Structure formats: C-alpha cells, structure tokens
Amino acid sequence: MRLAIASGKGGTGKTLIATSLARLWADQGRAVSYADADADEPNGHLLLNPTITREDRFSVKVPVLKEKKCAGHGKCQDICAFNAILSLKDSVLVFNELCHGCGACLLACPDNALIERDREIGTISQGMADEVKFYGGRLDVGEARVTPLIAGVVDAALDNASDEELIIIDSPPGTSCSTMAAIEQADLLLLVTEPTPFGMHDLKLAIELGRALNKRLAAVINRSDLGDNTTKELLEKESVPLLAEIPFDRAVAESYAASRLPVSTCADFRERLMLLSEELDIITRGASK
Amino acid sequence: MKEIVVLSGKGGTGKTSLTASFALLAEQKVSLGDCDVEAANLALLITGNDTSEESFVAGQTAFVNSEACTACGACVEVCRYAAIILPADANAAIVDDIPCEGCRACSVVCPTDAISFSDVRVGTIFQRKTAVGPMIHAELGIAQDNSGKLVARVRKDTRSRAEARGIELAILDGPPGIGCPVHAAITGVSLVVAVTEASSSGLHDLERLLELCGHFNAKAVIIINKYDLCVEVTEKIERLAEELNIRIVGKIPFDENIPRALARREAPIVIPLIRETIQQTWNDIKQELGIAWTPIF
Numbered sequence: 001m002r003l004a005i006a007s008g009k010g011g012t013g014k015t016l017i018a019t020s021l022a023r024l025w026a027d028q029g030r031a032v033s034y035a036d037a038d039a040d041e042p043n044g045h046l047l048l049n050p051t052i053t054r055e056d057r058f059s060v061k062v063p064v065l066k067e068k069k070c071a072g073h074g075k076c077q078d079i080c081a082f083n084a085i086l087s088l089k090d091s092v093l094v095f096n097e098l099c100h101g102c103g104a105c106l107l108a109c110p111d112n113a114l115i116e117r118d119r120e121i122g123t124i125s126q127g128m129a130d131e132v133k134f135y136g137g138r139l140d141v142g143e144a145r146v147t148p149l150i151a152g153v154v155d156a157a158l159d160n161a162s163d164e165e166l167i168i169i170d171s172p173p174g175t176s177c178s179t180m181a182a183i184e185q186a187d188l189l190l191l192v193t194e195p196t197p198f199g200m201h202d203l204k205l206a207i208e209l210g211r212a213l214n215k216r217l218a219a220v221i222n223r224s225d226l227g228d229n230t231t232k233e234l235l236e237k238e239s240v241p242l243l244a245e246i247p248f249d250r251a252v253a254e255s256y257a258a259s260r261l262p263v264s265t266c267a268d269f270r271e272r273l274m275l276l277s278e279e280l281d282i283i284t285r286g287a288s289k
Numbered sequence: 290m291k292e293i294v295v296l297s298g299k300g301g302t303g304k305t306s307l308t309a310s311f312a313l314l315a316e317q318k319v320s321l322g323d324c325d326v327e328a329a330n331l332a333l334l335i336t337g338n339d340t341s342e343e344s345f346v347a348g349q350t351a352f353v354n355s356e357a358c359t360a361c362g363a364c365v366e367v368c369r370y371a372a373i374i375l376p377a378d379a380n381a382a383i384v385d386d387i388p389c390e391g392c393r394a395c396s397v398v399c400p401t402d403a404i405s406f407s408d409v410r411v412g413t414i415f416q417r418k419t420a421v422g423p424m425i426h427a428e429l430g431i432a433q434d435n436s437g438k439l440v441a442r443v444r445k446d447t448r449s450r451a452e453a454r455g456i457e458l459a460i461l462d463g464p465p466g467i468g469c470p471v472h473a474a475i476t477g478v479s480l481v482v483a484v485t486e487a488s489s490s491g492l493h494d495l496e497r498l499l500e501l502c503g504h505f506n507a508k509a510v511i512i513i514n515k516y517d518l519c520v521e522v523t524e525k526i527e528r529l530a531e532e533l534n535i536r537i538v539g540k541i542p543f544d545e546n547i548p549r550a551l552a553r554r555e556a557p558i559v560i561p562l563i564r565e566t567i568q569q570t571w572n573d574i575k576q577e578l579g580i581a582w583t584p585i586f
Contacts, residue, residue, distance in 0.1 A: 043493060107398055
C-alpha cells in the first residue's frame with residue numbers, strides 16, 4: 001500500500017502521524033518505507049533518526065549552447081513559456097531558476113544548437129531507521145522549484161519497495177503542484193486536520209485536490225478536543241471516513257518537540273495509533289477487493 | 290512605505306495568529322496581504338467585507354484539435370510531464386490539464402499544427418475592507434503551478450492599496466517552506482518576522498529560513514512560539530540568534546487557550562497575559578522598523 005499523508009494547512013501533525021505509523025508498523029514486523037516528501041522543510045529524520053547509507057545529489061535539466069555561439073534566430077526565446085531563456089545576437093542567456101526543464105527550446109532551435117546539462121537543486125538520502133527504510137529529499141536553500149525533487153524522492157522509495165511493502169509518503173503542506181507530486185502515486189490519501197476554522201478551510205481544499213486526482217480519502221483529526229465540531233461535520237458531508245481522533249496531550253507535544261517519537265513514549269498515543277492502523281488495514285483491504 | 294513579512298519555514302507555528310494580532314494592535318491603519326495562497330487563513334481572523342473578486346490568469350494549457358490531429362504520437366514522445374496521451378484506439382491525442390505545464394514542446398513537433406494553447410485561471414484575488422485597514426487575500430486553484438506569481442500579485446496589490454491610502458506599513462502573512470512562493474514574498478521586504486516553535490523541527494526549519502534570508506539579504510527578527518514546550522530547544526534557538534546577531538523579539542508560552550480562541554476565530558490577544566507578551570513584541574518590531582506611532586484609536 002502507498003499511503004500519502006497530507007493536510008493543506010501546515011503544522012497539523014503530518015510528520016507526527018507519518019513517522020509514528022512507520023515506527024508502529026516496523027515494530028509489528030511489517031515491511032515499511034518512509035519517504036519525506038516535504039523537501040522544503042524535511043523533518044522526518046529528526047523523529048526517526050535514520051542511519052544514512054547513501055546520499056545522491058539531485059539534478060534537473062537546463063539548456064546550454066553546444067558551442068559558444070549560435071545564429072541568434074531567437075526561436076528558443078519565442079517558444080519558452082517561462083521566460084527562462086533570452087536570445088542575444090549570437091548566444092543565449094539562461095535563467096536557471098525559471099527553467100522548467102521542458103526541452104521546448106531544444107526542439108525549437110532550427111540549428112540544434114542547444115543541449116542540456118544537469119543542474120543540482122538538492123539531495124536525496126536513503127538509510128535505515130531500525131527496520132524502517134528511510135528516504136528523504138532536501139532542497140538546496142535558495143532554489144525555487146521543489147516539485148521535481150519531490151517526485152524524485154517518491155520514485156526512489158517506490159522503485160526500491162516490494163509489492164507487500166507499506167510505503168508512507170510524508171507530503172508538504174498546501175495544494176499546489178508540489179503537493180500533487182507527492183501524492184499522485186498514492187493508493188490512499190490520509191488527511192491530517194485540526195478542529196479549527198483554519199483546519200477546516202484548508203481540509204476542504206485538500207479534499208478537492210484528492211478528488212481532482214481520483215484518490216481514495218480518509219482523515220484524522222489531531223488535537224481533537226481543542227476546537228469545534230465543524231471539521232467533523234465537513235468530513236461527514238464530504239463522506240470522507242474519519243479514522244481517528246487524537247485529543248491534545250501536552251506530553252505528546254513535549255516528546256515531539258524533543259525529537260522523541262511519542263509512539264514510543266506515550267502509552268495513550270500509541271493506543272490511538274494502533275486503532276488508526278487497524279482502521280487503515282480495514283479500508284485498504286476493502287479497496288483491494 | 291515599510292513592508293514586513295511573517296514567515297516560519299515550518300507550517301503551523303503561528304504565522305497567521307501573529308499577523309492578525311499585530312494588525313489588531315497597530316496604532317494606525319495597516320495594509321494586509323495574505324501571501325499563503327495555498328492555505329489562506331488570515332481572512333478567517335480579520336473579518337470584513339470582500340469588496341471585489343478578480344480571476345488571476347497565469348500560464349497556459351494545451352488543447353488538441355481532434356480534426357487536425359493525425360494521431361502520429363510525436364507530441365507524446367516529447368512531453369516530459371506525461372500530460373498528453375494517445376490511447377491505443379484513439380484517433381487524436383488527449384491533454385490532461387493537471388500535469389500540463391503549457392510549455393509548448395508538443396506544438397513544436399506537431400506536423401499538422403493541431404495544438405493550441407489557452408490561458409489558465411490559476412486563482413482568485415479578493416479585496417477586503419476591514420476595521421484595521423485594507424486587505425488582499427487570494428486562493429490558488431487546486432494543483433496549480435504559479436503560486437509564486439500569485440504571491441507577487443498579492444504583494445503588489447497590498448502595496449498599491451497602502452500607497453493610495455497613505456498607509457505607512459504593509460503586513461504580509463507568508464507561506465510555509467523556503468521555495469518559490471516564499472521567494473516571491475521575501476524579495477525586498479523591510480523586515481522578516483521569523484516565527485519558530487520550541488521543537489527540533491521548528492529549529493531545523495528556522496535555520497533553513499534564516500539561511501534563505503541571508504541569500505536574499507533580508508533583515509530578520511525571531512519570535513519563539515510555545516517556548517516552554519522544550520527548554521533545551523529554546524536555548525539552542527537563543528544561541529543561534531546570538532551567533533547570527535538576530536534579535537529575538539518575543540517568547541510566547543504554550544497555552545491551550547490559544548487554539549481555543551482560534552477555534553472561535555479570535556486572535557490570541559483576547560487572552561490578557563498573551564496580549565501583554567505580543568504587545569511587547571509588536572513594540573520591538575516597530576522599533577526595528579523605525580516606526581514611532583502614537584495611538585489614534
């Protein structure tokens with residue numbers, strides 16, 4: 001099963017739930033991979049504390065002139081939808097941060113004067129956190145486009161997983177192309193929300209995103225006792241199954257803050273996560289029938 | 290005019306609650322902009338009437354004219370986003386709007402010029418009238434690219450409304466992360482208010498955010514939210530701030546009454562002790578900006 005954990009709003013507890021499920025399932029002897037797809041601000045390693053066995057630099061393609069000079073037709077500039085290449089009299093100027101690596105300029109150049117080179121934008125690391133296979137993406141500070149790196153992290157986790165493996169994808173907040181890259185290969189989208197107007201507003205958008213991508217949806221309400229009922233009502237209205245409600249517990253917050261997985265330190269939290277895990281098993285079995 | 294942006298790296302540290310609090314404490318009218326266009330929540334705390342609504346168009350998407358298409362498959366070959374498909378029994382290629390980036394590579398290779406492009410509505414921009422001043426907020430469409438362009442537009446409108454009304458200060462509620470929408474929100478601001486929390490994740494993400502501030506040559510101050518959740522981390526944040534010579538303008542304790550207030554759509558300053566702390570923070574921020582406002586209401 002490929003389980004993506006997302007939220008719309010930041011700070012609702014995605015990483016808490018994702019790393020806790022990974023630990024719990026590994027403790028139960030199940031094969032688990034955890035992929036940290038929040039490559040802007042990856043935090044899963046702080047909780048799972050993996051031993052990194054491999055680090056690869058991740059690159060995207062950008063255009064470059066084969067020779068120093070070109071005929072200056074300007075076709076590359078005309079075709080580029082992102083204003084990333086400027087045609088000069090006899091050469092080009094490429095704005096790497098704007099380039100989407102689509103290759104249109106190479107196709108448009110009548111002299112085939114452009115080729116592509118790799119440009120590094122981040123790192124993908126792999127390792128083990130006890131029995132959990134760990135994958136993490138990390139965007140270089142100053143880089144703008146995180147989406148290709150996120151797709152790279154998810155691909156790395158999926159490529160190395162067996163059919164029976166549980167793959168947890170810890171997604172970035174939001175509802176744009178970067179979140180889409182994290183969740184698009186998932187079988188199930190688990191939305192972590194909170195019972196506040198903020199949580200509800202952003203949950204609505206996350207449900208829309210899931211629906212646009214034809215994803216099966218389920219939800220968890222975190223800090224379920226610190227708010228109102230509107231989030232729950234929205235889930236009912238949208239027919240999204242609510243798999244668990246986790247009340248606020250200062251001990252959980254303190255444990256998380258100090259990089260200690262609360263699933264190992266707080267008995268009540270572990271109990272609730274076990275119930276969530278059982279619910280997930282039930283609905284994924286239903287899905288595979 | 291001065292412009293501050295509230296950022297955090299990590300989501301959920303309290304950017305929106307603090308932005309709203311500053312706006313409510315401000316002694317003069319401010320111009321507000323919600324730059325978190327993927328999860329825009331400032332309008333939930335700062336009530337008012339939306340006086341206008343405008344579509345925001347950026348980028349394009351491909352369209353295949355099925356009569357001109359010969360189903361040769363050249364477009365499918367060059368598309369790097371798997372956005373154009375040619376089912377086995379189809380007599381024309383089909384575009385999937387969601388992954389299509391409108392890059393036009395397909396149109397370069399199409400032998401019959403069957404592919405055209407149309408503009409994409411990537412979001413909606415709202416103007417709001419509130420008791421604390423004008424506000425711009427926006428919503429990015431689902432699975433859209435171009436959030437950076439929408440953020441840039443929100444900023445531009447926030448500034449121009451401030452200038453039109455002689456308002457001295459714009460306050461921007463920023464997006465999480467350190468990527469493209471944050472770059473659009475941080476370029477050229479007077480001050481970054483970096484809101485972190487006393488957790489290892491909060492610290493880790495703050496370090497990356499402050500590095501980004503250095504990259505953009507943006508002056509920053511720090512607020513430590515929930516500072517009593519983990520004293521060790523708070524001390525580490527304080528050491529980091531000292532090393533980088535960045536001022537800590539506030540330490541806010543964890544208080545269950547804050548999420549309870551937010552659930553009622555009230556900013557944390559409704560809680561008297563928290564109000565005192567945030568007032569002090571606000572005074573420090575004004576000092577950093579060189580703003581000397583005397584209360585008018």
